[in-house]
Each structure stands twice: as structure tokens, then as C-alpha cells.
Amino acid sequence: MTQNDAPLGAFEEQVLLAVMRTRENAYGMRVRQEIEAVTGRDVAIGAVYSTLDRLEAKALVRSGRSSIDGSSRRMFEVAPAGAHALAQTKLMRDRLWRGVDLKPLLAAY
Amino acid sequence: MTQNDAPLGAFEEQVLLAVMRTRENAYGMRVRQEIEAVTGRDVAIGAVYSTLDRLEAKALVRSGRSSIDGSSRRMFEVAPAGAHALAQTKLMRDRLWRGVDLKPLLAAY
DNA sequence: GCTCCGTTTCGACATTGTAGAAACGAACCT
DNA sequence: AGGTTCGTTTCTACAATGTCGAAACGGAGC
Numbered sequence: 001m002t003q004n005d006a007p008l009g010a011f012e013e014q015v016l017l018a019v020m021r022t023r024e025n026a027y028g029m030r031v032r033q034e035i036e037a038v039t040g041r042d043v044a045i046g047a048v049y050s051t052l053d054r055l056e057a058k059a060l061v062r063s064g065r066s067s068i069d070g071s072s073r074r075m076f077e078v079a080p081a082g083a084h085a086l087a088q089t090k091l092m093r094d095r096l097w098r099g100v101d102l103k104p105l106l107a108a109y
Numbered sequence: 110m111t112q113n114d115a116p117l118g119a120f121e122e123q124v125l126l127a128v129m130r131t132r133e134n135a136y137g138m139r140v141r142q143e144i145e146a147v148t149g150r151d152v153a154i155g156a157v158y159s160t161l162d163r164l165e166a167k168a169l170v171r172s173g174r175s176s177i178d179g180s181s182r183r184m185f186e187v188a189p190a191g192a193h194a195l196a197q198t199k200l201m202r203d204r205l206w207r208g209v210d211l212k213p214l215l216a217a218y
Numbered sequence: 219g220c221t222c223c224g225t226t227t228c229g230a231c232a233t234t235g236t237a238g239a240a241a242c243g244a245a246c247c248t
Numbered sequence: 249a250g251g252t253t254c255g256t257t258t259c260t261a262c263a264a265t266g267t268c269g270a271a272a273c274g275g276a277g278c
Contacts, residue, residue: 007150009234009265010119010198017205029225039201041116044268049226054265071224071275083214089119090206092148096126097199105192118234118265138256153237158257163234180244180255 006058008089014039015051016086019061019076027066027073028052052076060085115167117198123148124160125195128170128185136175136182137161161185169194 008016018034019026032048055061060082066075078086117125127143128135141157164170169191175184187195 005150006264007119007235010116010122011266013119013202014205017209020209020211021205027225035205038204041114044266045226046228046269047267050228051266053227072226072273073224074226078214080214080218083211084218087211087215093122095147096123096130096144100126100129102129102192102196105187105189106196109189109193115233116266120235136256153235154257155238155259156236159259160235162258181242181257182255183257 005088007092008085011047011051012055012060013086013089015048015055016060016078016082019078020083020086026076028076031076055082114197116201117194120156120160121164121169122195122198124157124164125169125187125191128187129192129195135185137185140185164191 014035015031018031018038021038022030022034028045028049031052032043032045035043035048052061052063056063056076058081060079061076062079063074063076066073123144124140127140127147130147131139131143137154137158140161141152141154144152144157161170161172165172165185167190169188170185171188172183172185175182
């Protein structure tokens with residue numbers, strides 16, 4: 001058993017998704033920009049890298065150098081185990097959300 | 110502005126959802142049981158209470174005593190702000206997930 | 219060489235997540 | 249009454265994640 005079923009943190013999930021979404025262009029700055037664009041909130045660059053490092057330590061992403069376009073970039077890709085972790089996380093959450101209706105409470109907000 | 114837009118943590122979201130799901134019966138032990146039943150993993154009781162306490166400090170849930178049925182229970186309910194936080198969290202995440210396809214990677218798992 | 223830019227690395231600290239033992243109180247028993 | 253059990257909550261401690269910004273790097277152009 002090589003499987004790590006520790007649950008993903010909220011930001012870990014966001015970073016993983018941003019890497020997926022940016023496909024071939026996933027390097028730190030770009031990932032940050034993607035998260036900011038989609039969620040609308042600021043993200044410190046350090047937050048992205050430390051999360052990426054931790055994800056790599058858990059083998060949920062992989063990284064390698066690429067020297068395209070002048071500066072040397074550290075490119076990331078989601079590993080199969082990372083996709084699996086995302087799928088698990090989503091599955092659990094969808095079950096918890098099932099049948100939950102926020103509307104009545106939201107009305108009083 | 111009375112609004113707190115700090116993002117919810119992954120476990121905070123689960124606890125909030127479990128409180129919603131258990132409606133009138135939301136007290137510590139029951140919330141724990143709900144999370145375990147739906148997600149399939151063990152949750153330490155202390156984890157539930159400390160999260161509930163922190164959520165209450167942020168006014169996302171409220172609690173009060175209830176002495177039904179012998180033992181005195183601390184009953185919780187999601188506050189309007191809690192429902193709002195849940196909605197925001199879900200909205201952001203749905204946007205990030207949009208267009209993401211895990212299948213190709215999952216095949217290699 | 220030096221400076222500018224985009225990028226990454228690093229170190230520090232705040233917040234969340236996790237665990238389990240201790241404390242509580244009502245009910246039961248003898 | 250005293251002691252025991254059971255369900256529940258409180259408390260304390262520590263690990264993992266989230267967050268930040270400044271320092272370090274390297275290539276391009278001056």
C-alpha cells in the first residue's frame with residue numbers, strides 16, 4: 001500500500017486544482033495568478049510555494065526545471081496520486097453537501 | 110461591515126455541514142458521528158469540539174445548553190454568517206473545479 | 219560591471235487540525 | 249449515602265497547514 005489518504009487541506013486543494021487548470025504552464029507565479037483570478041482573493045507567493053513543496057513531499061505533485069523563455073522556471077504537474085486525492089476529497093465533500101439547503105439561513109444574513 | 114471573509118478550513122467546512130445535516134440534534138457527539146458516517150473516517154471528539162469552539166468564536170455557529178434526556182448537552186446551530194461562509198466557500202471551489210478532468214491521470218493510478 | 223525583472227527560496231509566525239485524558243453530572247445499584 | 253457506569257464536554261498539548269515578505273538568483277540589457 002503506497003496510498004496516502006490524509007485529507008487535503010483547503011488551500012492544498014486549490015493549488016492542486018490551479019496546477020491542473022494551467023496544464024503545461026504550471027509554475028509558481030502562474031499558479032498564484034490562476035488562483036487569484038478564479039477566486040478573487042490575493043495569495044502571497046510564499047504561500048503557493050510552501051504548499052507546492054509540501055505537496056511534492058507527499059508525492060501529489062512533481063516538479064522539474066525548464067529554461068524556456070529566458071528565466072529558469074520550476075514547472076509542476078499533478079501526479080496520479082494527486083488526482084486521486086482530489087477525487088477522494090471531492091467525493092467526501094459532495095456526500096456531506098448532499099441535502100443541505102442554505103437558503104433559509106441565507107435569507108437572514 | 111460585519112463580514113468575515115476568511116476562508117473556511119477543510120475540517121471547519123465539514124463540521125459546519127454536519128451541524129446543518131443534523132438539524133435539531135447537533136451536539137458534539139452527534140456531529141462527530143455524522144461526519145464519521147458520511148465520510149467514513151474516524152474523527153477524534155476533541156477535534157470536533159475545538160473546531161466548534163473556534164467556529165463559535167468567529168460567530169459562524171451558536172451554542173446553548175439543553176437538558177433533554179438526562180445528560181446536559183451543548184446544542185449547536187449554524188449562524189447566518191456560517192451559512193454565508195459555506196456558500197462562499199462552495200462558490201469559489203466550484204469555479205476552481207470547473208473544466209478540470211481527472212480521468213486521464215486517474216487511469217495511471 | 220551594475221541594475222532591472224521575473225522567479226524561487228527561505229525563515230518566521232498564525233491558524234487549523236488532531237488526539238486523548240481529565241472532569242462532569244445524571245442515573246443506577248446495593 | 250457512596251460508588252460505578254455512561255454519555256458528554258472541557259482542557260492541554262502538539263502536528264500540520266496557511267500565510268507573509270524579504271532575501272537570493274539568474275538572465276537581459278545598459
